[in-house]
Amino acid sequence: MEELFMRLLDLSGQQFGRLTVIRRDGTAKNGNATWLCKCSCGNLVTVDSYRLRHGITVSCGCYRRDISKARLTKDPRTRKQIGNATNLPLVNGSNVAALTKISSRNISGVIGVSFDKRSGKWAARLFYHGRYVLNQTFSDFNDAVAARRQAEKQLNQKEDLKTVEESAEG
Numbered sequence: 001m002e003e004l005f006m007r008l009l010d011l012s013g014q015q016f017g018r019l020t021v022i023r024r025d026g027t028a029k030n031g032n033a034t035w036l037c038k039c040s041c042g043n044l045v046t047v048d049s050y051r052l053r054h055g056i057t058v059s060c061g062c063y064r065r066d067i068s069k070a071r072l073t074k075d076p077r078t079r080k081q082i083g084n085a086t087n088l089p090l091v092n093g094s095n096v097a098a099l100t101k102i103s104s105r106n107i108s109g110v111i112g113v114s115f116d117k118r119s120g121k122w123a124a125r126l127f128y129h130g131r132y133v134l135n136q137t138f139s140d141f142n143d144a145v146a147a148r149r150q151a152e153k154q155l156n157q158k159e160d161l162k163t164v165e166e167s168a169e170g
């Protein structure tokens with residue numbers, strides 16, 4: 001009978017969440033046995049048997065951190081602030097997406113392409129980082145649109161590359 005009782009209380013080798021119990025490690029102030037556990041992340045922690053068996057403690061603390069990190073990246077507002085590969089970074093405090101909104105003065109209906117009355121041609125422009133990365137006029141509207149699209153694509157690729165390089169450093 002006593003043997004069974006001991007076995008039930010011996011948590012050695014048992015797994016609770018991310019924690020694997022290594023051995024008994026003292027007694028808590030409340031009289032509960034405490035156990036030395038190894039977390040899946042490699043940390044060693046001493047946990048009260050009550051907290052282990054009731055699933056109150058499931059890691060060294062890294063589980064909670066992972067959860068809050070996951071919540072952070074799931075939150076659309078946070079994600080917007082962090083930015084992702086498809087979002088161009090902030091330029092002088094304003095997002096490129098906002099800069100490229102179709103203005104009411106733009107009669108072409110295509111972002112970055114407008115009709116230049118003086119030359120009688122279609123102007124394709126892309127203003128970025130304080131300078132024009134594209135500023136050309138075309139007699140054919142479609143050529144202007146194609147040029148603008150091409151410039152956007154190059155800019156996006158450049159930004160993607162930058163993002164990759166930055167994250168590799170960090």
Ligand SMILES: [Zn+2]
Nearest residue numbers: 039041060062
């Ligand atoms: Zn851990």
